[in-house]
Amino acid sequence: MSVTLNSAELGGLLASTVRVASPLLFAGLGGVLCESAGTFAVCIEGMMLMGAFAGAVVAYLTGSVAFGLAAAALGGACVGLLVAVCTGRFRTDHMVTGLAINILVLGLTSFLLRGLFGGRAPNIQMQTLAPWTVPLLSRIPVIGPALFQQPLLTYAAFLAVPPLQLLLKRTQLGLMLRSAGENPAAVFATGANPAAIRAWAVIAGGVFAGLGGAVLSLQELGTFTDGMTNGRGFIALAAVLIGRWLPVRTMLACLLFGATNAIGLNMQGWNLPVSSYVIQMMPYLIALGVLCCFGRSTRMPAALGAPVSTH
Amino acid sequence: MTGLEKPMQAHDTLPWADRWVRAAGAGRRLQYSVLAVLLAFGVAAFFIMLSGKNPILAYRVMARGAFGSVDAISFALNKSAPYILAGVGVALCFRARIINIGGEGQIAIGGICATWAALHCGAAPGPLPIVMSLAAGALGGALWSGIAALLRIWRGVNEVIATLMLNFVGLLMVGAVLNGPMGEVGAGFPQSPVVPDSAFLPIIWPGSDMHMGILLALFLCAVCAVLLWRTPFGFGLRLIGASQPAARYAGVSFARSMLLVMLLAGALAGSAGGVEVLGVQYRLIDGFSVGFGFKAVAVALLGRLDPLAVVPAGLFFGFVEAGALAMQREIGVPSSLVDVIQGLAMVFVLCSIGLDKRRKRV
Numbered sequence: 110m111s112v113t114l115n116s117a118e119l120g121g122l123l124a125s126t127v128r129v130a131s132p133l134l135f136a137g138l139g140g141v142l143c144e145s146a147g148t149f150a151v152c153i154e155g156m157m158l159m160g161a162f163a164g165a166v167v168a169y170l171t172g173s174v175a176f177g178l179a180a181a182a183l184g185g186a187c188v189g190l191l192v193a194v195c196t197g198r199f200r201t202d203h204m205v206t207g208l209a210i211n212i213l214v215l216g217l218t219s220f221l222l223r224g225l226f227g228g229r230a231p232n233i234q235m236q237t238l239a240p241w242t243v244p245l246l247s248r249i250p251v252i253g254p255a256l257f258q259q260p261l262l263t264y265a266a267f268l269a270v271p272p273l274q275l276l277l278k279r280t281q282l283g284l285m286l287r288s289a290g291e292n293p294a295a296v297f298a299t300g301a302n303p304a305a306i307r308a309w310a311v312i313a314g315g316v317f318a319g320l321g322g323a324v325l326s327l328q329e330l331g332t333f334t335d336g337m338t339n340g341r342g343f344i345a346l347a348a349v350l351i352g353r354w355l356p357v358r359t360m361l362a363c364l365l366f367g368a369t370n371a372i373g374l375n376m377q378g379w380n381l382p383v384s385s386y387v388i389q390m391m392p393y394l395i396a397l398g399v400l401c402c403f404g405r406s407t408r409m410p411a412a413l414g415a416p417v418s419t420h
Numbered sequence: 421m422t423g424l425e426k427p428m429q430a431h432d433t434l435p436w437a438d439r440w441v442r443a444a445g446a447g448r449r450l451q452y453s454v455l456a457v458l459l460a461f462g463v464a465a466f467f468i469m470l471s472g473k474n475p476i477l478a479y480r481v482m483a484r485g486a487f488g489s490v491d492a493i494s495f496a497l498n499k500s501a502p503y504i505l506a507g508v509g510v511a512l513c514f515r516a517r518i519i520n521i522g523g524e525g526q527i528a529i530g531g532i533c534a535t536w537a538a539l540h541c542g543a544a545p546g547p548l549p550i551v552m553s554l555a556a557g558a559l560g561g562a563l564w565s566g567i568a569a570l571l572r573i574w575r576g577v578n579e580v581i582a583t584l585m586l587n588f589v590g591l592l593m594v595g596a597v598l599n600g601p602m603g604e605v606g607a608g609f610p611q612s613p614v615v616p617d618s619a620f621l622p623i624i625w626p627g628s629d630m631h632m633g634i635l636l637a638l639f640l641c642a643v644c645a646v647l648l649w650r651t652p653f654g655f656g657l658r659l660i661g662a663s664q665p666a667a668r669y670a671g672v673s674f675a676r677s678m679l680l681v682m683l684l685a686g687a688l689a690g691s692a693g694g695v696e697v698l699g700v701q702y703r704l705i706d707g708f709s710v711g712f713g714f715k716a717v718a719v720a721l722l723g724r725l726d727p728l729a730v731v732p733a734g735l736f737f738g739f740v741e742a743g744a745l746a747m748q749r750e751i752g753v754p755s756s757l758v759d760v761i762q763g764l765a766m767v768f769v770l771c772s773i774g775l776d777k778r779r780k781r782v
Binding site for chain 1: 467470471472519521571575577578580581582584585586588589592593595596599600711714715717718721754756757758759760761762763764766767770771773774775777
């Protein structure tokens with residue numbers, strides 16, 4: 110029962126790792142933005158689902174992927190705005206608001222899909238985004254075909270990581286954003302408005318998570334089905350926790366989850382004595398394990414989930 | 421000084437006055453919930469119009485579908501029972517500002533344990549199979565919430581994140597046991613064998629499916645109300661919720677209260693899973709409880725964290741779901757409108773709580 114891999118299988122594993130990781134990565138980056146600025150991102154699931162829905166519907170109606178992507182970003186941003194209004198203006202509990210918004214979006218997308226296209230289970234089927242081969246790089250053996258023959262959004266997700274990392278760690282704007290999550294009163298003292306920073310961070314997070322949803326609907330499946338994100342928003346949340354609120358580490362966590370998923374998909378072939386359900390549990394168990402180990406020293410943004418107070 | 425004396429005097433001389441004041445306060449809070457529900461229906465009407473249907477007609481069909489027949493009522497009550505059971509546990513936790521959103525996982529594990537017990541002790545005499553299965557469900561749920569509580573107490577892991585993550589582990593656990601030790605051989609679908617009928621929950625309305633889950637839920641809500649308002653444990657919970665430093669100063673142990681209330685909430689959620697298995701499905705089915713735990717949070721909030729008010733909130737959810745099915749069947753308004761109404765109601769209640777707090781501060 111030894112597991113041996115030839116280079117083709119290894120390449121396949123790598124490719125599916127990256128593919129599975131890309132929607133998670135978009136959503137995870139959105140989560141990093143939300144949470145660095147102090148808003149708990151349970152709502153990522155809803156943002157993703159809205160993005161998947163808006164992207165699929167608009168791309169289907171207009172026949173243009175670009176419009177679809179714009180709609181996905183806008184859809185996620187709208188959910189972000191709703192979350193920002195509730196948690197900012199009305200000072201609601203972030204976690205519970207996130208749950209409420211998730212239920213709302215689940216119902217709304219399913220309802221609107223039937224309202225728009227009629228019937229019990231409307232089917233809007235489209236072409237999925239075709240892979241784009243990077244010249245030269247794709248000719249590297251094993252890694253090349255695996256990593257550089259991916260659809261466009263996958264590249265976009267990974268290319269977004271370095272600028273975001275720099276933004277958060279090396280710019281004034283990033284410092285302000287993180288301060289709104291660590292100590293809103295200090296931000297207020299500098300003359301800036303921490304509540305507004307938080308709101309914009311959640312909306313920007315919504316854009317990213319919405320694009321993550323679009324990866325699922327436009328790139329992976331080419332359609333929208335009810336509740337198609339299926340908990341991926343929560344996996345992204347786990348990735349943010351493990352990545353401890355920084356884009357690069359979040360990316361690594363997403364890749365780890367992508368790898369566990371890819372291995373899970375391939376397990377039937379290998380006859381391993383582990384249930385595929387156990388593999389699916391891994392992201393959550395790893396997140397819990399990491400939190401357990403670091404415990405109180407997780408360096409969570411200090412004011413994460415707390416309402417903005419200016420004194 | 422006068423501020424301290426006045427309410428005490430009122431309580432000494434006029435105990436009924438104190439009770440009235442408290443009841444009026446509860447009424448005022450609940451009126452926000454009613455308002456939130458009405459608002460949710462209003463916004464949902466807009467979406468019905470958007471899909472080209474008449475909202476007034478839709479709501480009339482919905483009302484008839486929810487209350488029109490014994491079958492509809494028993495469907496709604498059977499739906500409500502797990503929501504109320506899990507919701508009252510959530511309410512107790514939230515009272516102490518312990519944000520336990522692990523209902524999903526606790527219900528799932530409760531369902532697994534209850535099914536396992538029912539499959540193994542169906543031959544026991546009298547009502548023992550039912551009692552033992554429900555107890556096993558409660559134990560399973562308590563175990564699941566206990567993990568989160570201990571992680572918080574020992575390792576300082578935020579209980580919100582722990583309960584959230586354990587939800588998905590619990591839900592996947594159902595699939596794992598059904599594809600492993602508890603699955604029915606040759607069923608082709610992840611489900612357990614039917615439990616022996618000695619473990620079926622008794623029917624309380626002859627000729628319908630209405631099972632005793634709702635009575636159990638009512639009884640346990642009353643118990644929780646007494647626990648919250650009339651015992652030192654409940655007082656401790658409320659004190660922790662109001663101010664942790666004050667609670668510590670008064671000698672209330674946060675760790676002890678947290679562990680106890682989490683175990684209690686887990687047991688309630690676990691029994692909700694057991695009730696769903698033994699009263700409705702009669703077997704464990706993959707995904708049997710998806711969404712229940714999150715709806716329990718909604719129910720707790722709609723009931724403004726009052727164990728007794730959780731009952732109408734849970735009934736509301738059950739009846740809306742029964743009505744929505746009729747609405748879909750008869751005039752083709754998709755039943756996913758339920759989630760829209762429930763989500764909106766939850767958002768509005770949350771916002772009203774926020775407004776309430778802000779007004780108090782001013």
